[in-house]
Amino acid sequence: MGINYIYPEFEVIRDTTRCIACRVCERQCANEVHRYDEDLGMMTADDSKCVDCHRCVSLCPTRALHIEKSRHTFRENANWTGDKITEIYRQASTGGVLLSSMGNPQNIPVYWDKMLINASQVTNPPIDPLREPMETKTTLGAKPRTIQRDQDGKIIDNRSPRLTLNTPIMFSAMSYGSISYNAHASLARAARELGIYYNTGEGGLHKDFYEYGPNTIVQVASGRFGVHKEYLETAAAIEIKMGQGAKPGIGGHLPGAKIVGDVSATRMIPEGSDAISPAPHHDIYSIEDLRQLVFSLKEATEYKKPIIVKIAAVHNIAAIASGIARSGADMIAIDGFRGGTGAAPTRIRDNVGIPIELALASVDTRLREEGIRGDVSLLAAGSIRCASDVVKAIALGADACYIGTGALIALGCHVCRTCHTGKCNWGIATQRPDLVKRLNPDIGSQRLVNLVRAWDHEIKEMMGGMGINSIEALRGNRLMLRGIGLTQKELDILGIMHAGE
């Protein structure tokens, strides 16, 4: 393998008239791109190591740096694109499966961007959220089928366990191990301040975060890492992870190198051992088996906690969700194929699963048709990027949305998609102590709080425009959406009309 076929993807462009050689870029780059050359008396860069994470760009005090996509090119070919050729070079030299991080970056339709929101004019006046009450508070869980009254005619509280959110947004499952201690601390603190929930992912719950239990959703995944009685009892809800949008049908693998110190203790596995989550739960091969786990967890927590079942959006999603709704679960979380990950095989991430918009619409329709929509709440996940995505998801039938990548971006993530290297320069997807400390949870939690508050304001603005003053009145209200540039089949699945209709 004498020849290196791969030319650097990015070029570090340094304005030498502005660079004062303070060496901040050199100290801050975990990929060791920058170097001070004593002989030349100036900074130099090794472009081949750059992942385009912008840490140096953001910290350069004189704004002397920026990163450009390499102009180096292959002969143009619509079929054999540069990416495809480079991937073959990479595999031919390593013989390995290609790994990627974050969500699917391929140019596959984003249906959020092909739906438009309604607004009131004349006959049904819009509402100004700054002057009139506006409700985004959301309750998640099974709705009672009947109202029961006692002998005096008073309503008996027959509601099942539930979650109450001040805003219909939660932080999605990201494990301690895949993200850092400080990233978890930021999410936990922000969830508490916002009156929403964050999710531990499958890596267990660090003992320091038990105090955030009332705002914590704990996950029980196929590897069962970190699951014990106190873990379940501390949480506000328990999520059974059947699948993940970024990698439907496969499990997880956190390399032994990352199973150090507290990560090992929290996962309850020896230091240095690989944390392998099997593709299936080895005790679940049917809806009946799932029902057993749902009720085992309910039994273990004395029927006080709602149970969420998280699945990846795949082809038969409506039928699968129908089965889950009958398994006794209180909520179904659907993770679309653009959902993020700390590491997944590239082919799986880019080719397996379906968009959340279509999955959500078909599940909501199916559950309504079967008269069981009230038995479960629907949580939409898999690249909810802004407040209008939340509004559209809720109008399609979601009860609330999970945001993962969006939350990480608020923490400083620049979506460079190299989480799997463990050298996150922003202190998020890493366990290296010198990198982890770059994320100060005082700053991180405040940025998350700001983000969700901003979205809440925007959601209220859009609801007000539609003349709706309660998020309940928006839920499943597909008349508030119109498609643009969609085929009749796509409109039928989304259950919306085309713009102009």
Added chain:
Amino acid sequence: MKKVYVNEEWCLGCHLCEYNCAFANSGLSDMAKLKGKTITPNIRVEEGDKICFAVNCRHCDDPICVKSCIAGALSKSPDGVVEINKDKCVGCFTCVLVCPFGCVRPDEQGVISKCELCTKNAVGEPNCVKGCPNHAIVYEER
């Protein structure tokens, strides 16, 4: 009084504070004009094996540098800031020797230079605090 403190838990050792300090006290209009200059900041990052933190003048209640100054150039202001009158400094550097924190240094002109909490430059508030990317350096009452 409000002083500059460093939370070493969050100090990244990026040395940005040193450049922000040098720039604030340089009177230059653009930090890029520091190019080619050797800076003598009043805050310095101390680095060990696995620890790093920035150190600047502690503005001691009973400052030994003021006591030891033979020219009356160092004084404690009514606000508690240990100030240097460079016109009076004779460059004996006794203060440099006695400061237990190593926070008084000779400058390029042969007199001494020390942190005055950016009260005498155009920034008006400690520039090291303003520019710290991880809120490791804070300016607060303790």
